[in-house]
Amino acid sequence: MSNPFLINKVNSYPDPNNPYPLEHYDRLCFLKNIIDNHNIFVGDFTYYDDNALIMPGIKIGDGAIIAANSVVTKDVESYTIVGGNPAQLIRKRFEDEVINLLLELQWWHWSIKKITRNIDILCSNNLEKLQQICFEEREHKKNTSNN
Secondary structure, three states, X not given: OOOOEEEOOOOOOOOOOOOOOHHHHHHXXXXXXXXXXXXXXXXXXXXXXXXXXXXXXXXXXXXXEEOOOOEEOOOEOOOEEEEEOOEEEEEEXXXXXXXXXXXXXXXXXXXXXXXXXXXXXXXXXXXXXXXHHHHHHHHHHHHHHHX
């Protein structure tokens, strides 16, 4: 078993309610490469505050936030905020319906052009437009797989 991994000022972005910290992508990739060597699964676009201690074998879901000085001893669900020693759920970042839509979209796999085209909707609280994007994505995948 490998040692716990201490995160110290590797990445941060100012708004925990913004699920799209695109301007910090390079730092997030750097962090992901380090964590991969400690048998820790890290979802896409997660945020770790200063001095977060992540135990080996932990899974951090997409869009999760780990508070400063936390000791993470169990898996963290996608789009949740945890903190403390041991880390406990503070709250979900969004309603379950929004979380499910974001996980279905997996927008982080999109091209920069597509993200740019949809950035206003992705960063808004407009559930209806987010659902429309999901519908369009489903249709696109269906049409692509039928060809």
